[in-house]
Amino acid sequence: MLTAKQLELLRFIDARLKATGVSPSFEEMKQALGLKSKSGVHRLVEALEERRFLRRLANRARALEVLRLPGEPVPPPAPVVDLAVARARAARSAAGPVAIPFAGRIAAGLPIEAVEDVETIEVPPALLGAGEHFALQVVGDSMVEAGILDGDFALIRRTEEARAGDIVVALIDGEEATLKYFHREKGMIRLDPANSAYAPQFFLPSRVRIQGKLAGLLRRY
Template identity: 50%
Template sequence: MLTRKQLELLDFIQKRMDRDGVPPSFDEMKDALDLRSKSGIHRLITALEERGFIRRLAHRARAIEIVKLPDAMLRPGFSATAAQSGFSPKVIEGDRPAAGPPRGAMAVEAAAAMELPVLGRIAAGVPIEAISEVSHHVAVPGSMLSGQGQHYALEVRGDSMIEAGINDGDIVVIRETQTADNGDIVVALVEDQEATLKRFRRRQGMIALEAANPAYETRVYRDDQVKVQGRLVGLIRSY
């Protein structure tokens, strides 16, 4: 897996080669990645070469050739932030589903799809009131469901997670869990009253809920103020 800076550099090199037909200079790479010196670019270039993504050609100026691209960069809406975080949305497209049976997942086609309850809306912005009632059901491919435990879906409201590939109006698929690792995107219940979709971090005994949009500040809470309600495993987008 590439680091965020490695992904950013590879993406920058590809875009410049597509535009100009030649790779950018080391100075241009340094400026694009906001690094202080070219030595950092040398290290990133070496790492990309060792992993087989680029090749340096001898005796040629700007002698870099892209050999392959990681799967994350081939997906629409790629961002280095989302790819490095460990979550890359599994997106399926479809129309809004009609109302379905009572709450609970139900097999529609064996191993092909499941119907999950959509438990209302979740804020990808400032927290909104906690969600508890089923609004409708949505069909989800079985391959999208991750690990053990129950799953449910929520409709996203807000744009604080756009750099993680999560847009206003998307349906997110959540696996129920009360624990999370640093970097996971979770449904967090704040002070038993408000629910929000954010990236989870532990910091010196506190919990930080990070947005994936620079317009939103990171919110930091005491450990006892935040309860993890589930972890993001998939996404459904309607057009």
């Protein structure tokens, strides 16, 4: 709930923006509200910012934006951008292709073969996040409802941990690898397809080793 002065200032700024497209100066706000100093205006503006009625626009003088008036819904928060992450992504985008191990085929139906690094494949760096990656070519149609098609190249981030709902490369009995949704159910590992024509597969945890999680896809046309 706004104080009388906060509401008066918000309405004054909103009216000025609608009339001229330019927010009033702090001196104009001080005079309009009958305040003795600009410090009082600053406190009111900060309070309106904290309650997400106002927003200051970066790198512009006298730049205020009215986000909402009383009774209107609170706007969603602006996304927080990690500067280090943004710089790393920009550097990867500017770089050339990255060679990652191509480990052969992996089933999107029944397991076919184990993951073994045999050659490399060049991948745009923007498709890769942090960590170590390898690529597998998908064979089968059991993940089509997840947008993973026969012949696609699955880009996998190496990890031995998975959460429910992750798409993982699961190594069965140390020799057969498959690409499926990962779940735990009643002491068992459940590997779910993304195709209603296929049934989930259940394994004892001792039979399953997670080798990575899906990070991206490459498709040839």
